[in-house]
Amino acid sequence: MSRQVTVAIAGLGNRGRDVYAPFAEMFPEHMKIVAIADPIPERIEEVAERYHIPLEKCFSSAEEMLEQDKLANAAFITTQDRQHASQAIKAMEKGYDILLEKPISPNLKECRMVAEAAEKYGRNVVVCHVLRYTPFYQEIKRIIDSGTIGDVVSVMGIMNVGYWHQAHSFVRGNWANSDVTSPMILQKCCHDMDLYLWLTGKTCRSVSSFGNTYHFKKENAPAGAASRCTKGCKAKKDCIFDAEKIYLTNEDTGVLAGNVGWPAEVLSSRPDEASIRKAIEEGPYGRCVYDCDNNVVDHQIVNMEMTDGASMSLAMSGFTP
Numbered sequence: 001m002s003r004q005v006t007v008a009i010a011g012l013g014n015r016g017r018d019v020y021a022p023f024a025e026m027f028p029e030h031m032k033i034v035a036i037a038d039p040i041p042e043r044i045e046e047v048a049e050r051y052h053i054p055l056e057k058c059f060s061s062a063e064e065m066l067e068q069d070k071l072a073n074a075a076f077i078t079t080q081d082r083q084h085a086s087q088a089i090k091a092m093e094k095g096y097d098i099l100l101e102k103p104i105s106p107n108l109k110e111c112r113m114v115a116e117a118a119e120k121y122g123r124n125v126v127v128c129h130v131l132r133y134t135p136f137y138q139e140i141k142r143i144i145d146s147g148t149i150g151d152v153v154s155v156m157g158i159m160n161v162g163y164w165h166q167a168h169s170f171v172r173g174n175w176a177n178s179d180v181t182s183p184m185i186l187q188k189c190c191h192d193m194d195l196y197l198w199l200t201g202k203t204c205r206s207v208s209s210f211g212n213t214y215h216f217k218k219e220n221a222p223a224g225a226a227s228r229c230t231k232g233c234k235a236k237k238d239c240i241f242d243a244e245k246i247y248l249t250n251e252d253t254g255v256l257a258g259n260v261g262w263p264a265e266v267l268s269s270r271p272d273e274a275s276i277r278k279a280i281e282e283g284p285y286g287r288c289v290y291d292c293d294n295n296v297v298d299h300q301i302v303n304m305e306m307t308d309g310a311s312m313s314l315a316m317s318g319f320t321p
């Protein structure tokens with residue numbers, strides 16, 4: 001029997017506004033948004049109008065929203081990595097079940113505190129390891145659990161991060177610097193790590209890993225590169241990371257080729273040529289990829305020995321199509 005779940009969303013960025021909120025339109029019998037929080041007024045206005053949320057249920061922060069009595073059945077915590085834990089714990093204390101974006105936290109102690117709070121208050125916490133919920137991986141899980149292929153002794157995986165995705169998220173964008181967000185192994189590869197453990201039911205005993213920032217640094221800038229793609233860069237023509245290519249003309253990602261979803265919607269809430277051009281000219285996504293404040297790895301390998309003696313490996317590369 002279906003039941004409509006009322007939802008309070010904390011964080012109206014790409015995940016809160018663009019990925020999860022639209023489910024309220026797709027499945028109104030299952031989900032209704034009743035409260036929202038974000039410090040950016042335009043995001044509040046846009047989401048409030050689209051989902052008919054009254055002004056008194058719109059808040060300028062998750063913290064302010066969570067000061068109120070419980071407003072919904074569930075809270076979606078879709079803020080940035082280092083905000084998740086404190087907001088999730090507060091929400092559980094207030095009585096909400098939680099949809100919690102990954103990573104739970106870059107801090108192990110905080111991860112444990114979230115688990116303890118769920119236990120203490122008796123709340124459900126669904127962490128957005130979204131691959132678990134795809135038919136493809138559910139079928140693999142079913143096959144492994146059925147024993148058809150026998151024991152899992154060795155798992156080898158490759159995480160191909162598209163070169164433009166690497167540039168967008170991990171050089172120019174939100175997750176470029178692990179001091180303020182989280183490292184690649186948590187930010188991107190937590191999906192793979194989660195799959196390895198969930199699919200096999202195994203636990204890691206020891207791990208070795210190497211990775212570094214190989215390419216996206218000043219000394220690799222081509223001759224004539226400028227600090228912004230649109231400010232007289234002489235290396236533009238042959239540079240695949242040129243922001244105008246990625247966000248305007250590239251047939252897979254550019255708005256001029258009709259791509260107005262992600263990543264364009266990260267640059268503008270109404271992506272078109274003019275708004276994307278303005279974002280490239282003025283914002284972080286027009287910076288030269290060789291002149292950013294990035295420190296996360298652009299390639300990494302991980303080897304794991306499991307408690308039962310099985311082994312697993314993952315190679316992540318940000319230089320793939």
Ligand SMILES: NC(=O)c1ccc[n+]([C@@H]2O[C@H](COP(=O)([O-])OP(=O)(O)OC[C@H]3O[C@@H](n4cnc5c(N)ncnc54)[C@H](O)[C@@H]3O)[C@@H](O)[C@H]2O)c1
Binds near residue numbers: 060062101103129
């Ligand atoms: N499950 C996945 O596959 C997946 C994919 C991408 C991102 N994520 C995760 O989702 C989270 C959000 O990513 P995003 O791309 O939506 O980021 P985003 O920056 O687009 O959105 C974050 C939003 O939170 C708002 N915010 C900041 N402080 C706030 C506060 N105190 N209270 C309420 N809102 C506040 C920001 O204004 C912004 O609108 C990240 O932790 C990221 O790791 C998960």
